[in-house]
Amino acid sequence: MRVRFLTRVLVPIIALAFLAAPSSAADPKPIKIGLLYSLSGMAAVYTKGTVIGHQIAAEEINAAGGLLGGRKIEYVIRDDKLKPGIAVEEFRRMVTRDQVDFVMGVISSGVALAVSEVAKEMKVLFVDTIAQTAALTEEQGHDYVVRLNTNSVILGRTAALAAAKGPWKSYYFIGPDYEWGHRVNADFWEYLQTKKPGVTKMGDLWPKLGERDFSAHITAILNAKPDAVFTSLWGGDLIAFIKQANAYGFFDKVQFIATGAGDLDILEPLGGEMPIGILATFLYAFDYLPIKKAQNEKFIEEFKERAGYLPKSGDIIGYVSTYIMAEAIKKAGTTDSLKLGNALRGSRYETLLGDIMVRDFDGQATFPYNTGVTYTDPKYPFKRLKDVTRANGEDVLQSKEEIEKIRANYKKKGG
Amino acid sequence: MANLQGSIGEGALAQRRAATARDPMIWAFVAALVLLFWVPELILYMGWAKFWIQFATQVFIWSLFAMSFNLLMGYAGMISFGQAAYLGIGGYTAGLLLKNIAGLSFYLGLAAAPLGGALAALIIGYFCVRRTHIYFAILTLAFGHIVYLIAFKWYGFTGGDNGVIGIPVPGWITEPTFANYYKFVLVISVAAIYLLWRIVNSPFGRALTAIRENPERADFIGIPVDRYRLYAFVLVGAFSGLAGALIMVNDRSVYPDLAHWTQSTQVLLMSLLGGVYTFFGPIVGAVLLRTMDADITQNYPEIWQLFLGGVLVLILFGLPGGIVGFIQERDIGSGDDHATRTAKLLRLFRRKSWMFLGGALLFTTFFSILQSPGAWLLPRTRVFEPFALATWGIVPCALLQLVVGAAALWLLLRRVDRFNRIDGALLLILPIAALVLHVYLGTPLSGLLIVLLWVIFTVYSLVQADFRRAYRLGRPPNGGG
Amino acid sequence: MAGFTADVLLVQFINGLFIAAGIYLVASGLSLVFGVLGVLNFAHGSFYMYGAFFVFTWIGFELGGFWPALLIAPLAVVIVGVATEVVFLRPIYKADPLYQLLLTYGLVLMFGDVVKLIWGADNQSVARPAGLEGTFPIFGALFPSYQLFVLLPIGISTILALYLLLNHTQIGNVVRAATQDREMVGALGVNVRLLYTGVFAVGAFLGGLGGAVLAPMGALYPGMDFDVIIEIFLVVVLGGLGSMAGTALGALIYGELKSLGILFVPDLESVFIYVLMVIVLLARPQGLLGKRVETSR
Known part of the structure; x- marks a missing residue:
């Protein structure tokens, strides 16, 4: 080790001396954004693209001259x-x-809640971009947390709106056994009851995260003979469930309603094995574009070039949320956390995903969420969605009074 | 029979107690406490990031956890794969008490953590301690996983997978420099580690070592094997619970993840890395692993597990005694005369130096490859940049280093038995080169660690009496000793 | 929740058999290796994962599709396994078994990241072989053809093959002797090194076979090794470490408990097996069919 001195260490020292020459023009202080994601382990598959989305947006903004008088992101x-x-x-x-200046990120709901607590204490804005537990902005909400994504309420209720239009009367539920899964299923069920009185619940199943074998769950559901099955399973679990359920002729017997199943990370790996006629919800599909077609196409092209695949919901959120933050920074005229948070809340933003608003009382963004039915499009090796309907976040989210009630109840319980 | 032998044990116990009453180590602990107490002031004065205070806090908590775990693994030979369970139980005990009982004294809540850890360890240990080796490991793993599942699933009590969020802590802890909490943790950890030191050097600690070496013989000389093993398990459960509560306060929240079995493997790794059969080894392990977490794994998130696994495998093969074990390794029989002792020491010093060179080279090469993955053998770019690492190809560079390094080390070591002051100074100063290199590679912390370890190693070798004599006299005297 | 008709129970029972067959395929290799080598191989889950991913890659080559992959993928895993044994495990057989456990844990970490480097972090999927996508009726109930005609037969024939191999062949006698007393077998002139490598290779083959057979039933992702390892530990510990019959029994209990338990207490399905394991371990620490374990004295 000491010997490296003779070969490679002297060289770098000299090199450093040269390289350390002052850079040409002093740029204004950059706006520093922390991105906190699970880049290793199981969740890496989702976060890698999100980071690319963030980067593309920042480069576009920087190329256009930056923010607040030339400050780069x-x-x-x-x-x-x-x-x-x-x-x-x-x-x-x-x-x-x-x-x-502030931190964006996190994929896990548990991580989001823990980080939000520290953000509150340190008085630094935390912008949640992927984690969707409603608790973050409902009972645990505070001045320094904002979510620029859908939450479990939007997810559950959008699916419930679509389900209420169908003829199905009896429901069975299956979801991953942790808080988020329970929450989405509950949100779906409560909302469905108000939209369509007389529906009945036949049972719940809660397989653990990372379950391999769903045979027992599938036959237990089929045995109860429900009209429809709602699920909040996601990722590998949902893929495994659909594949195994296929082999039981499951989808011929019940109507399957799945949150997030319309996203590419489910449709692509399943390919031809994805059954048709499933009621699937999703945030973003690469060519389903209500607005800003040109910008979207540019994003898709850029993203594909860097990541090697078409952007998924989580990927575009990185892009969209960076733009929202840029606009809020412009509006606030500062990167001070409290002022930025206040500027962010209560404003409307035109994004690739639609016209949204960050609500002033809970910091939840009102992203629209889509529902469609799977069908075979010969142009693609995977299933696409048709009859897509959009539910606006504003319409399905709880009102200010309801949020205040939730918070009051939580306080009463000792939170 | 057991009674008779027990009373013999008691007699020895009294003798040992008298000996340990005048333990000079207490001054070392007090000195460490006093010195480390002012670290936050130093950091703030130097204008370094406050993060380092927070980082040091974490290192102390994990050191406490790892050292207590090492009492179990290194001294009693009981390798638990579910130690994180007690970390979790401690965190949850204190967390739930503070969260649910308004007005409960913070210190009282914290004090409940070791009790909770001990109680859980008593119940689980009762079923586990009779088993040994792999069966003990599996049983503790199973029970640990059940603790995790309870925390994960029992929404009404533990808050389920989200954990208990926003636990109230006194205002002086949330003070933004983290300095107060650092000092609090420092005092508790040093006190607890001193307690551990007393325990391992007590007759009880020696009895545990005897049990590890040979349970049958320990039983025969009157040590109540199962009972002592249970005591050790409960003690360690209490210390782990305390560490868990300190982590809880640090995060202001507690979550099931704290009790997950992968946390247990972290602490195992710390013990192993630092040195299982050394008392202070786990501190080195904790510092190293936390540093890797803060430095290396953040720069290379895609492959940090590959790196961690590689380190684990390398340690098991190359350094079964861990780093501190490696540094302390001596091979001197009590019957050796002076010349033999000196010769052995010098031989050992040479061997260690070679291993250090090899290890450091491997380490740097690994990170060079990470830094520019396209440049193993050939330059990555066509543009000729004479000062860029990538220009020359990493493997040829490494080979060149190896040749030149080996030659230089050979020259240096040839003179080792007639060292002069310049040689000694060179030995200590040259590692700075490694630091510069690592700064250049973008992993300054790792470079600092290499330097630190090298300095410890060299100083430790130089202060040994035999070695110093050899160093002063030029060559070993014939027939001395 | 009473009032289940007999045929519902029968259907769930057969489903339990499917689950049991799947978990047995993976767990048997772990149990065999522990029985002979005394190494509790954390990396067995990695072999399972590699088996699945090799099938995925093979199908991408379009050289005969799924069926040849059922043999080729496990054989490829055997190569990985033998390399692992020779390079990593062989030098430390003399060390404490726990060091071997730690070593295999280190290997799990490394294997996991290697999968990410080769195949990426995305979810992948393997389609069922043609003709077996659908269902097959038995007694009026529908069952998946793949589980019925591939998974279950392979599971049962693995049990039989291992039984015959261990109990009715010369090699089997040596292997069984080695599970009883390793030193003795060495003293009798058996090439212990070769025996260990061979047994480890068979273990890796079984792990790879498990991964290959189960691949069309679920998603393939880095991390599936961690998901399976706890399950197979449970099964092996429940049945008795090192006992092949115990592993089969453990798998059967695991499958049926999961399958029938859902009918009665759906809320607690993920805890059942742990509760059972604790009860068994408290009453019989060596597992249901395991031999007596050493205690601290």
Whole structure:
């Protein structure tokens, strides 16, 4: 080791001396944004594209001259390893060492709640981009947390709106056994009851995350003979469930309603095995575009070039949320967390995903959510969605009074 | 029979107690405490990031956890794969008490954590301690996983997978420099580690070592094997619970992840990395692993597990005694005369130096390859940049280093038995080169670690009496000793 | 929740057999390796994952599709397994078994990231072979053809093949002797190194076969090794470490408990097996069919 001195160490020292020459023009101080995602482990498949989305947006904004008089966006990217403890540590590090102005990110709901608590204490804005547990903005909401994505309420209720239009009377539920799964299923069920009185629930099943074998669940559901089955399973679990259920002729017997199943990360791997006629919800599909067609196509092209695949919902959220933040920074005229948070809330934004608003009382964005029915399009090797309907976030989310009630109840229980 | 032998044990116990009453180590602990107490002031004065205070806090908590775990693994030979369960139980005990009982004293809540950890360890340990080796490992893993599942699933009590969020802590902890909490943790950890030190050096600690070496013989000389193993398990459960509560306060929240079995493997790795059969080894392991977490794994998130697994495998093969074990390794029989001892020491010093060179080279090459993955053998770019690492190809560079490094080390070591002051200074100063290199590679912390380890190693070797004598006298005297 | 008709129970029972066959395929290799080598191989889950991903790659080659992959993927895993044994495990057989456990844990971490480097982090999927996508009726109930005609037969024939191999061949006698007393077998002039490598290769083959057979039933992703390892540990520990019959029994209990348990207490399905394991371990620490374990004295 000492010997490296003779070969490679002297050289770099000299090199550093040369390289350390002052850079030409002093740029204005960059706007530093912390990106906190699970870049290793199981969730990496979702977050990799999100980060690319963030980067594309920042490059476009920087190329157009930056923000607040030429300040460029700069990212500090950190891995939370899907662990709340690591996430808290990294959040503090980004704030106290890397001096970020605010932090965006996190995929896991548990991580989001832990980080939000630290954000509140450190008075640094935390912008949640993927994690969807409603608790973050409902009972645990505060001034320093905002979510620029759908939440479990939008997910559950949008599906319920579509389901209410169908003829199905009896429902069976299956979802991953953790809080988010329980929450989406409950949101769906409560809303469905108000929209379509007289529906009945035949049972719940809660397989663990990462379940391999759903045979028992599938036959238990078929045995109850429900009209429809609602699920909040996602990722590998949903793929495994659909594949195994296929082999039981499941989809001929019941109507399947799945949140997020209209997204490419489910449709693509399943390919021809995805049954047709499934009621599937999704945030974004690459060519389903109500507005801003040109910008979307440009994004898709750029994204495909870098990532090697078509953008999915999580990927465009990275792009869209960066633009929303840019607009809020322009509006606030500062990157001060509290002022930025206040500017962010209560404003409308035109995004690729639609015209949205960040609500002033809970910081939840009102992204529209789509429902469609799967069908075979010969142009693609995977199933596409037809008869797509959109539900606006404003219409399905709880009102201010309801949120206040939830918060009051939570306080009463000792929270 | 057991009674008779028990009373013999008691007699020895009293003797040992008298000996340990005047433990000089306490001054070392006090000195460490006093010195480390002012670290936050230093960091703030130097204008370094406040994050390092927070980082040091974490390192102390994990050191406490790892050292207590090592009492179990290194001293009692009981390798638990579910130790994170007690970390979780401690965190949840304190967290739930503080969250649910308004007005409960913070210190009282914290004090409940080791009790909770001990109680859980008593119940689980009762069923586990009779088993040994792999069966003990599996049983603790199974029970640990059940603790995790309870935390994960029992929404009404533990808050389920989201955990208990926003636990109230006193205002002086949330103070933005983290300095107060650092000091709090420092005092508790140092006190707890001193307690552990006393325990392992007590007759009880020696009895545990005897049990590890040979349970039958320990039983025969009157040590109540199962009972002592249970005591050790409960003790360690209490310390782990305390560490869990400190983590809880640090995060202001507690979540099931704290009790997950992969956390247990983290602490195992810390013990192993630092040195299982050394008392202070786990601290080195904790520092190293936390540093890797903060430095390397953040720069290379896609492959940090590959790296961690590689480190684990390398340690198991190359350094079964861990880093501190490696540094402390001595091979001197009590019957050796002075010349033999000196010769052995010098031989050992040479061997260690070679291993250090090899290890450091491997480490740097690995990160060079990470830094520019396209440049293993050939330059990545056509543009000729004489000062860029990628220009020359990493593997040829590494080979060149190996040749030049080996030659230089050979020259240096040839003189090792007639060292002069310049050689000694060179040995200590040259590692700075590694630091510069790592700064250049973008992993300054790792470079710092290499330097630190090298300095410890060299100083440790130089202060040994035999070695120093050899160093002063030029060559070993014939027939001395 | 009473009032289930007999045929519902029968259907769930057969489903339980499917689950049992799947988990047995993966767990048997782990149990065999532990029985002979005394190594509890964390990396067995990685072999399962590699088996599945090799099938995925083979199908991408379009050289005969799924069926040849059922043999080729496990054989490819055998190569990985033998390399692992020779390079990593062989030098440390003399060390404490726990060091071997830690070593295999290190290998799990490395294997996992290698999968990500080769196949990427995305979810992948393998289609069922043609002709077996649908269902097959038995007694009026519909069952998936793939599970019925591929998974179950392979599971049962693996049990039989292992039974015959271990109990009715010369090699089997040696292997069984080795599970009883390793030193003795060495003293009798058996090439222990070769025996260990061979057994490890068979274990890897079984893990790879499990991955290959189960591949068309679920998603393939890095991390599936961690998801399966806890399950197979459960099964093996429940049945008795190192006992092949115990593993089969453990798998059967696991499958049926999961399958029938859903009917009665759906809320607690993921905890059942742990509760059972604790009860069994408290009453019989060596597992249901395991041999007596050493205690601390």
